[in-house]
Amino acid sequence: MNSYTELDVWKYSRELVKLIYVLTKSFPNEELYGLTNQIRRSVVSVPSNIAEGIGRQSNKETIHFLYIAKGSLQEVETQLYLSFDLEYISEAELKNILGTVISSKKLLNGFINYYKKL
Structure with a gap:
């Protein structure tokens, strides 16, 4: 492996970031510093921590x-459920994005x- 940027797990988590940012654009303005900010920070943490981990000794x-x-x-998964509970996203949007979250988790x-076996 030459770089973390070549890892499928990292690439897929970047796609999830994009999806969450698009999804949260429609959240109410009063959530800008609440749930919108929190879910975005959580999702950005995924590829960031993968990259940081790969850089460790x-x-x-x-x-x-x-x-x-x-x-x-x-x-992120919990915050998506909360977004649904607060009626910021539809059930269809929830199911769609949860599918991506579940794939990312897998x-x-x-x-x-893989790393545990090395």
Whole structure:
């Protein structure tokens, strides 16, 4: 592996960032510094922590940052449910974006398992 930018797990998490940013553009203005900001920060944390983990010196450190990325995905998932509960997104939007979140979690879990075996 030459760079984290070549990793599918990192590329896929970048796509999730784009989807969340587009989705949250329609959130109410009063949420700009609330839920909108929080969900965006959480989703940006995913590819950022993957990249940081790859830059670490040991597999143990790398795995630690991959688990932080996984935790951020859990936050995003929760915040999406809250967005639905508050009627900021429709059920169809929720199902669609959750599919991407679940795929990201699967890729990340696979990547964590790969690193654990090294």
